[in-house]
Amino acid sequence: MAAWDVESVATELLACEDERRDRVKFTDEWPELDVATGYEIQDLTLQRRLDRGEKLIGIKLGLTSRAKQQRMGVETPFVAWLTDAMILPAGDPVPQDKLIHPRIEPEIVFVMGERLEGPGVTAAQAMAAVDQVLGGAEVIDSRYKDFKFAAGDVIADNASSGAFVTGPVSVPPSALDLSTEAVLVEVGGQVVDSATGAAVQGHPGEALALAANDLATRGHAIEAGWIVLTGGMTDAYFATPGSSISLHFTTLGSVRIHGGE
Template sequence: MEASAVRAAADLLQGAYRSRTPIAPLIDEYPDADVTDAYRIQQEQVRRWNEAGDPVKGHKVGLASAAMQRQMGVDQPDYGHLLGGMFHLEHQPIPAQRFLQPRIEPEIAFVLGRRLSGPGVTVADAIQAVDFVLPALEIVDSRISDWRISIVDTIADNASSGGVILGSKPTSLTAVDLRLAGCTLHYGGDLVATGAGGAVLGSPVNALVWLANTVGPLGIDLEPGHVVLPGSMTRAVPVRPGDAVVADIAGLGSVTAVFDREGRP
């Protein structure tokens, strides 16, 4: 894609944010776009957000589980940026009208204590870089109408990022086997999904390694203090104003997201 087309595609996505109206799939407008082009579109948006005063506070791996790949109709992971404005407090009302087509999913969040710089990052490097883990809920959202996303669409749309809710109980990696950590997701008091850490590329740590080695050649390091979301342990569940969602992850505790009943922005 020409640089002008990259900027135009970013304009379309950012227009969807402003208007609260989803757009047609980008792949329809740019049928020759590939994954490299999609990341250029993502980076153009990140540049604009940073210039507007919203800093990068971490990264996410999307579509890391077979369940999420089947649900979204794609066949590979992707990554996106977590901006400061995406983080919401547990138990505090989240303005639902900020989102267009929100869904929520449970994750194990890594908080880094050391920089990870790929390529060449190993599992041992990744484990050494993690300060602690937290239970988390990620709000995924799409600026593409009806979630009709190709891999190009979701990558360009910052990996369908929407929001993050972190639990408040830090846990050392030595205290839990993330592969075997089971998860339950309750929506309005009802059990709606179950999963385990092993659903995320075999282990959430593998997703952290994949991310560091994927973004490293692009000149992106994972910085101390940054949050990394490695991917969902279950399918994503749609949410609406007034909903309450609780994820309980064995060995890590629970995290709760509550959406504003009025949906005020």
């Protein structure tokens, strides 16, 4: 049995990502990998990403909807990092050559106008710091076999980060009701799921406030100009080669992603 620690898990996770291989969850061999240790690993992998030339551009929330929490057997949302290497330009296919077993989920995306720093941030204060709202998709991936993990595992793995794409419509938050903004998920021409913004902690602004307050406990803030993915509104759907997934938002336009080859 391997003797894991923060350094060795960070090294292994980045190696799995670079080599497109998955593995069993670390908590099978290192039960002490808890939430706090997971964030230590996550921050170390971020530093290594920055050291190799990536730029920090925002954050993402994971497991903010009950659907996602129930599927993963986890009860608490997580915060993780976004870098410029995770941007998927609109119209580009899923980068199958870089990902292990990608899945796509619809997201409400914020572009921050002002710095947001906890603790004690409310949803109203959080929304006042938002400049623009977009529809988007996160292409989640996991370095764990079958997407099976405990809380510490998935936090260490940067909350299953892969890639993300933003939609064509950008509006100020005052221009729509985010709790009722709906999305239809279409896979291969068939509608398979739907949800509203209320699926994300009751309102995506609550998720944003949660993120600011959580980051404050680790000495971080959400910076002006950052992108925030507020969490999957529905379950995530496999983006296999040759597949086609479309996300149709009420106000925020449509995002179409081809599964690539």
